[in-house]
Amino acid sequence: MKKSGKPTMKDVAREAGVSLGTVSKVINNIPVGDAYQKSVEAAIEKLGYHVNNYARGLKTNRTYCVALLMPSLMHPFFAVLADAMTECLMRHQYRALLMITNYDPEAETKCFLLGQQNKVDGVIALTYHPNLAEIDDSTPIVTIDRHLPGRIPCVSSDNFYGGELAAEKLIEFGCRKMLFLGTGSEILGEADKREAGFENICRKADVEYQRISLHQGDSPDPLFSYLEEYIRNGKLDFDGIFCKADWLAVRVRSFLESKGIRVPENVQIIGYDGVPDYNTGALPCSTIVQPISLMAETAVDLILNAKENPAPVSISLPVKFAYGGTTKASI
Numbered sequence: 001m002k003k004s005g006k007p008t009m010k011d012v013a014r015e016a017g018v019s020l021g022t023v024s025k026v027i028n029n030i031p032v033g034d035a036y037q038k039s040v041e042a043a044i045e046k047l048g049y050h051v052n053n054y055a056r057g058l059k060t061n062r063t064y065c066v067a068l069l070m071p072s073l074m075h076p077f078f079a080v081l082a083d084a085m086t087e088c089l090m091r092h093q094y095r096a097l098l099m100i101t102n103y104d105p106e107a108e109t110k111c112f113l114l115g116q117q118n119k120v121d122g123v124i125a126l127t128y129h130p131n132l133a134e135i136d137d138s139t140p141i142v143t144i145d146r147h148l149p150g151r152i153p154c155v156s157s158d159n160f161y162g163g164e165l166a167a168e169k170l171i172e173f174g175c176r177k178m179l180f181l182g183t184g185s186e187i188l189g190e191a192d193k194r195e196a197g198f199e200n201i202c203r204k205a206d207v208e209y210q211r212i213s214l215h216q217g218d219s220p221d222p223l224f225s226y227l228e229e230y231i232r233n234g235k236l237d238f239d240g241i242f243c244k245a246d247w248l249a250v251r252v253r254s255f256l257e258s259k260g261i262r263v264p265e266n267v268q269i270i271g272y273d274g275v276p277d278y279n280t281g282a283l284p285c286s287t288i289v290q291p292i293s294l295m296a297e298t299a300v301d302l303i304l305n306a307k308e309n310p311a312p313v314s315i316s317l318p319v320k321f322a323y324g325g326t327t328k329a330s331i
Contacts, residue, residue, distance in 0.1 A: 006049075006050070007047040007048060007049045008049075009023050009024065009027070009049075011047055011049070012040065012043045012044055012047060012049050013043075015043035015046060015047055016036075016039040016040045016042070016043035017039065018036055018039060018040060022036050022040065023040050026040040026041065027093070063118070063119045063120060063121055064093060064094045064095060064121065065094060065095045065096070065097055065118065065119075065120045065121060066089055066094055066095075066096060066097070066120055066121055066122050066123070066124060066300070066303055066304075067096075067097045067098075067099060067111070067112075067114075067115030067118070067120045067122070067123045067124070068082055068085055068086070068096050068097065068098045068099065068123075068124050068125075069099050069101055069108060069111050069112065069115075069123060069124070069125035069126065069127060070082050070098065070099070070100055070101070070126055071100070071101050071102065071103045071126055071128060072100060072102060072103070073100060075245075075247065076246070076247065076273065076275040076278075077245070077246075077273045077275055077290070077292070078126065080275050080292050081126075081144065081292050081295065081296060082096075082098060084292050084293050084295075084296035084297075085124060085296040085299060085300055086098070087296075088296050088297050088300040089300055092300065092304060094121070094300075094304070097115060097118060097120060099111040099114065099115070101127075101128070103128050103185070104128075105128055105129040105132075108125070108127055108128065108129040108132060109129065109132070112125075112132060112139075115139070116138075116139055120139070121140070121303070121304075122139060122140040122141065122142065122303035122304075122306055123139055123140070123141045123142075123303075124141075124142050124143075124144065124299045124300070124303060125141060125142075125143050125144070125146075126143070126144040126145060126146065127143055127146050127148070128146075128185055128187055131148075131149070132148055140303055140306035140307070142154075142155060142299045142302045142303050142306075142311075143155070144156065144295065144299060145159075145189045145190045145191055146187065146189045146190070147189070147190075147313075147314070151311075151313055152313070153302050153311040153312065153313060153314075153315065154190065154313065154314050154315070155295050155298050155299045155302070155315050155317070156189075156190035156191075156295070156314075156315070156316055156317070157190075157290040157291060157295065157316065157317050157318075157319045158316045158317060158318055158319050159190045159191055159192075159193035159194045159197065159316075159319075160193040160194070160196055160197040160200075161197060161318075161319060162194055162197060162272060162288040162290075162319040163180075163193065163194035163195060163196060163197025163198035163199075163200070163201075163242070163288075164197040164198070164200055164201045165197075165288055165319065165320075165321055166194075166197075166198055166242040166270045166272070166288055166321075167197070167198045167200075167201035167202055167205075167207075167209075167242065168201055169270060169286075169321050169327065170240035170242065170268060170270060170327070171201070171205055171207060171240075173240075173268055173327050173328045173329075174239075174268075174328065175207075175239045175240025175268055176207060176208065176239060176240075177207075177208045177209070177237065177238050177239055177240070178198075178202060178207060178208070178209040178210075178238060178239070178240040178241070178242065179209065179210050179211070179212065179230075179238040179240070179241045179242070180195050180198050180199070180209065180210070180211040180212065180213065180241075180242050180244075181212050181213075181223055181227075181241060181242070181243045181244065181248060181252060182194070182195055182211075182212070182213040182214070182243070182244030182245075182248070183213070183214050183222075183223065183244065183248065184213075184214075184244065190316075191244065191272075194242075194244055194272055194288075195211060195213055195244070198211075198242050199211065210238075212226050213244075223248075223252070224252075224255050227252070227255065227256070228259075231259055231261070234259070234260050234261070235261070235266070236256065236261050236266065236267050238267060239266070239267055239268065240267065240268050240269075240270075241267060241268070241269045241270070242269075242270050242272075243269060243270070243271045243272065243285075244272055245271060245272050245273055246271035246272060246273040246274070246275060246283075246284050246285055246287050247271075247273075247284075248271065249269050249270070249271030249272075249284070249285040249287070249326065250271070250284050250285055252269060253269055253285065253326060263326050264286075264325070264326050264327050264328050268286070268326060268327040268328060269285060269286065269326040269327070270285070270286050270287060270288065270321075270326070270327060271284070271285045271286070271287040271288070271324075271326075272287060272288045272290070273287060273288075273289075273290055274287045274288065274289025274290055274292075274322055275292070282324070283322055283323075283324030283325075284324060285324045285325065285326040286321070286322065286323050286324040286325065286326045286327040287321070287322055287324055288319050288320070288321060288322075289319060289320050289321070289322045290317075290319060291317050291318060291319065294317050295317055298315055298317065302315075
């Protein structure tokens with residue numbers, strides 16, 4: 001007679017021909033032999049077994065839920081990062097509680113407290129709140145691109161080298177008078193190192209450069225006013241521009257072309273992020289590509305192992321250059 005009801009861990013163990021303890025290890029992401037792993041996974045799929053996270057949480061004192069605090073999903077980098085972290089959590093049989101803060105420190109505080117009320121197992125935050133870690137130190141926190149007081153792990157791409165790489169590529173492509181453009185928060189973070197890296201290479205190469213960096217939110221409008229001052233007789237005084245983010249590079253390109261300045265013929269532009277266009281899959285500009293999937297996996301791993309393993313305060317992950325139509329080919 002066919003057994004009724006939902007399959008249990010015992011059913012999975014019987015189907016896989018392994019012990020109940022082995023099934024438990026696979027479900028809780030504890031390493032077992034490859035053969036055992038495959039047998040248990042095949043049995044789970046065949047029987048349609050689903051983990052009871054509520055019961056699982058009572059035994060392990062976990063909720064299997066992690067809060068993600070993001071300032072916005074309008075920025076392509078934020079959206080893709082949130083998606084990558086959610087996918088990574090799902091692979092570990094965790095849920096994501098996604099909360100949007102709209103760059104507001106007060107909203108971040110409320111979201112953080114809401115996450116604690118839901119007894120999340122940790123918080124991954126791209127934060128604009130300089131004192132977020134002081135709200136309550138009982139909940140593990142990992143930040144993206146922002147350093148908080150104390151030994152809070154921060155995951156980022158190698159922003160300083162990314163700035164260096166952008167300058168090196170522009171010089172390689174023939175640029176001799178360059179410009180850095182950036183906007184952002186008044187709260188300093190890892191992304192601010194992009195400017196420092198760019199400046200470092202320009203100085204070493206003895207290349208003329210200027211920097212325009214405004215801490216006035218995300219609006220690029222003041223930058224356009226500055227740029228217009230450097231347009232004379234239909235020509236821009238610079239032949240290479242490094243923008244702090246891809247979205248800014250796209251806006252700058254549009255502005256310059258509206259003034260009759262062609263990209264990349266008259267001026268070459270490199271951005272930072274490397275998020276392909278959703279519809280076409282193409283990069284919006286030549287760019288320094290952040291390893292978004294690796295950043296997500298690293299942040300999730302730090303949260304899930306926060307109580308077992310002490311983490312380094314700063315983790316910087318490698319970047320690379322990718323051609324996206326706003327630079328010339330190498331000379």
